Amino acid sequence: MKENYLHNSTLLLKIIFVISVAVIFFIGGITFKHIMVLKKTSTWVSNSHEVNAELERLISYIKDAETGQRGYILTRDKSFLTPYLRSKDLVKNSYKKVSKLTIHSRTQQANLKNLLFYINKRQNYLSKTLYLTAQENYDKTILRNNLIIGKNAMDSIRVKIEGMMIAQKNLLKNRQNDYESTMNYTPLLIYLTLIVTLILITIAFIKMNRDLATLKKTIYTLSVANEANNLAEIVGGFGSWQFNLETNDYTFSDNEYRLLGCEPQSFKASIEEFAKFVHPDDLQYVIDNAKNIPVNSTLPAFTYRVIRKDGEIRYFRALGRVVTIASGERTHIGTTSDVTEEVYAKNYIEDRNRELENNNKELTAFNYIASHDLQEPLRKIETFLSRLVTKDYDNLSKSGQQYVSSIQSSANRMRILIEDLLQFSRTNKNEKNYEETDLNVLLENAKQELTQIIDEKKAIIESTELPTLKVIRFQIQQLFINLIGNSLKYSKENITPIIKINCSTILANDDELLPQNNHRYYKFVFEDNGIGFEQEYAKKIFILFNRLHNKNEYEGTGIGLAICKKIVENHNGFIFAQGVLNEGATFTIYLRAD
Amino acid sequence: MTEDYINICLADDDQDDRLFFTDAFDELKIRTKVSTFNDGVELMNYLNNADSILPNVLFLDLNMPKKNGVECLSEIKRNEKFNDIAIAIYSTSSSEEHIEETFINGANIYIKKPNDFETLKKILSEVVTINWQYHTSGLNKDNFLMRM
Numbered sequence: 001m002k003e004n005y006l007h008n009s010t011l012l013l014k015i016i017f018v019i020s021v022a023v024i025f026f027i028g029g030i031t032f033k034h035i036m037v038l039k040k041t042s043t044w045v046s047n048s049h050e051v052n053a054e055l056e057r058l059i060s061y062i063k064d065a066e067t068g069q070r071g072y073i074l075t076r077d078k079s080f081l082t083p084y085l086r087s088k089d090l091v092k093n094s095y096k097k098v099s100k101l102t103i104h105s106r107t108q109q110a111n112l113k114n115l116l117f118y119i120n121k122r123q124n125y126l127s128k129t130l131y132l133t134a135q136e137n138y139d140k141t142i143l144r145n146n147l148i149i150g151k152n153a154m155d156s157i158r159v160k161i162e163g164m165m166i167a168q169k170n171l172l173k174n175r176q177n178d179y180e181s182t183m184n185y186t187p188l189l190i191y192l193t194l195i196v197t198l199i200l201i202t203i204a205f206i207k208m209n210r211d212l213a214t215l216k217k218t219i220y221t222l223s224v225a226n227e228a229n230n231l232a233e234i235v236g237g238f239g240s241w242q243f244n245l246e247t248n249d250y251t252f253s254d255n256e257y258r259l260l261g262c263e264p265q266s267f268k269a270s271i272e273e274f275a276k277f278v279h280p281d282d283l284q285y286v287i288d289n290a291k292n293i294p295v296n297s298t299l300p301a302f303t304y305r306v307i308r309k310d311g312e313i314r315y316f317r318a319l320g321r322v323v324t325i326a327s328g329e330r331t332h333i334g335t336t337s338d339v340t341e342e343v344y345a346k347n348y349i350e351d352r353n354r355e356l357e358n359n360n361k362e363l364t365a366f367n368y369i370a371s372h373d374l375q376e377p378l379r380k381i382e383t384f385l386s387r388l389v390t391k392d393y394d395n396l397s398k399s400g401q402q403y404v405s406s407i408q409s410s411a412n413r414m415r416i417l418i419e420d421l422l423q424f425s426r427t428n429k430n431e432k433n434y435e436e437t438d439l440n441v442l443l444e445n446a447k448q449e450l451t452q453i454i455d456e457k458k459a460i461i462e463s464t465e466l467p468t469l470k471v472i473r474f475q476i477q478q479l480f481i482n483l484i485g486n487s488l489k490y491s492k493e494n495i496t497p498i499i500k501i502n503c504s505t506i507l508a509n510d511d512e513l514l515p516q517n518n519h520r521y522y523k524f525v526f527e528d529n530g531i532g533f534e535q536e537y538a539k540k541i542f543i544l545f546n547r548l549h550n551k552n553e554y555e556g557t558g559i560g561l562a563i564c565k566k567i568v569e570n571h572n573g574f575i576f577a578q579g580v581l582n583e584g585a586t587f588t589i590y591l592r593a594d
Numbered sequence: 595m596t597e598d599y600i601n602i603c604l605a606d607d608d609q610d611d612r613l614f615f616t617d618a619f620d621e622l623k624i625r626t627k628v629s630t631f632n633d634g635v636e637l638m639n640y641l642n643n644a645d646s647i648l649p650n651v652l653f654l655d656l657n658m659p660k661k662n663g664v665e666c667l668s669e670i671k672r673n674e675k676f677n678d679i680a681i682a683i684y685s686t687s688s689s690e691e692h693i694e695e696t697f698i699n700g701a702n703i704y705i706k707k708p709n710d711f712e713t714l715k716k717i718l719s720e721v722v723t724i725n726w727q728y729h730t731s732g733l734n735k736d737n738f739l740m741r742m
Binding site for chain 1: 608610611614617686687689690707708709710711712714
């Protein structure tokens with residue numbers, strides 16, 4: 001957008017420049033012509049003045065000659081003759097000068113010729129008179145005639161000169177008129193074109209100023225971006241490169257060199273130079289990837305090793321894409337990141353993961369096999385004991401009978417422990433088979449499982465309608481069995497156990513026990529009127545093998561509630577316990593509804 | 595008179611379990627003929643022998659050397675000759691995998707070996723008196739595992 005704007009602007013400025021230059025040439029031409037005219041005019045003026053002056057001088061020389069002659073005739077003093085004698089040459093010179101000055105005017109030249117005739121005539125008569133008066137007895141009438149002719153010639157000269165002066169004046173006037181007409185409109189023209197030029201230049205100036213401001217701003221933004229980019233590269237531990245697909249030229253950023261342990265721009269940017277740093281084992285891989293650049297417009301990320309200048313092996317990750325830059329050239333740009341730490345960390349995590357997975361597998365297998373295989377000898381002990389009791393009980397002594405029943409209860413307890421452990425290890429398994437299930441059915445199944453003890457204790461189980469949820473069936477059923485079983489186990493003697501199961505939907509935000517968000521939860525409350533417990537143990541009871549009671553008072557393995565917690569966690573839910581000693585316990589379970 | 599006996603076979607590698615098994619039937623007042631085998635190979639050899647009397651009910655332990663219970667089960671189910679034999683799995687384990695696998699392979703009932711001799715007697719007497727035709731037609735995964 002901005003580039004386009006600048007581009008258009010450049011075109012406009014070029015046009016303005018061309019117009020301005022043309023106008024200035026035009027004005028220059030006109031001005032030159034004008035000055036030439038002025039120069040000519042002034043030449044003509046001075047020329048006219050000179051002509052007039054010379055004509056005056058000419059006439060005065062002739063007069064001087066006349067006056068001198070007159071004085072001589074009267075006084076016979078020869079000194080009066082000096083001007084007369086000199087005037088001949090002076091008049092001749094003066095005449096030459098006028099002739100030279102008026103060489104361009106034909107009329108004046110004709111006038112001059114005419115004048116010359118009268119001048120010669122006058123001078124002839126002057127010399128005639130002088131010659132006549134030089135004699136002792138000269139004829140007075142001849143003198144008088146001569147003088148009259150001389151005077152007439154003199155008058156003609158005067159008239160001629162006057163005429164010439166007027167002609168000269170007219171000539172000057174005509175010429176001035178001629179040029180004045182051209183001179184009249186040229187200043188206006190010059191003025192107008194000048195104004196136009198000024199306007200154009202002003203527009204250009206404003207335009208340039210504006211462009212300069214834009215340019216300045218762009219350069220500033222660019223330099224800031226550049227600086228930020230450099231800094232980002234240093235902080236982020238990556239470098240960037242460009243590969244011009246038209247010219248096959250590479251450009252590396254400063255940090256690209258630093259990544260290799262080199263000084264910025266310390267060698268020519270090229271794939272060959274860069275390849276020197278690539279680990280020999282990865283070189284072919286890198287070259288293959290680089291070859292594909294013009295083919296695919298994107299370079300898929302790939303990781304390779306380099307050997308830095310200081311010999312350290314680092315992992316680099318390259319990423320790139322072909323773009324078409326403003327000038328229309330296709331350029332492949334990309335980044336190189338040093339991912340050594342990530343690779344090491346990833347390898348470490350992968351190793352740890354594998355180890356953990358193996359450990360976990362072993363543990364599960366061990367747990368399962370141990371519980372499973374332990375059952376066999378135990379079962380035999382119990383079966384043999386039962387045989388002993390039925391067949392040979394009466395043959396045993398009192399203490400023998402006592403020992404047998406102790407062995408029986410120990411074996412029984414061990415069996416429960418093994419069964420619970422087996423249950424717990426099954427809950428641990430990863431198979432997450434979530435199915436849409438009616439929880440009422442699961443509750444019914446759980447009650448079925450516990451029929452014997454429910455009947456024994458004559459317990460009452462009340463429950464509201466339960467929802468249908470996506471759950472792991474056997475686990476939720478186990479959860480119900482464990483919770484109800486727990487309540488029955490810790491019921492008060494001589495009081496009918498009542499277990500109330502209640503379900504409602506709530507928003508997580510409305511319950512302080514839950515993380516504050518907008519998820520909807522089902523809240524299941526299992527409430528009993530059993531022996532309860534002190535609230536301070538509310539958390540402890542969920543820990544594996546944790547028991548609040550002596551095993552002689554209440555049988556139990558401390559695994560049941562741990563299983564409950566595990567099951568609820570498998571369903572991304574929460575379980576909490578609340579207890580009041582001798583009044584009852586409440587277990588609250590939250591399962592996600594959405 | 596052989597027709598009056600219920601023929602029962604047990605394949606179990608555990609000597610004690612074989613003893614409990616035969617003792618239980620001795621004490622039960624049911625007319626039965628019990629044959630026991632120490633492993634799957636022994637059992638299959640017997641069944642495949644043309645002269646042998648085929649059992650009405652066959653009790654199969656799962657974990658046996660040479661040929662285990664599941665192998666025996668699928669071998670028997672493949673052979674039409676043994677179609678009438680009711681097969682009861684008789685194992686220490688009650689793991690889901692085992693129950694599932696044997697159910698799919700066509701066993702008729704799954705018995706977890708009990709811890710008590712009296713219970714054992716009760717289970718065995720019930721199993722041998724089941725109307726197999728009726729039981730098999732209504733068989734599903736839930737009633738497959740025998741509960742006492």
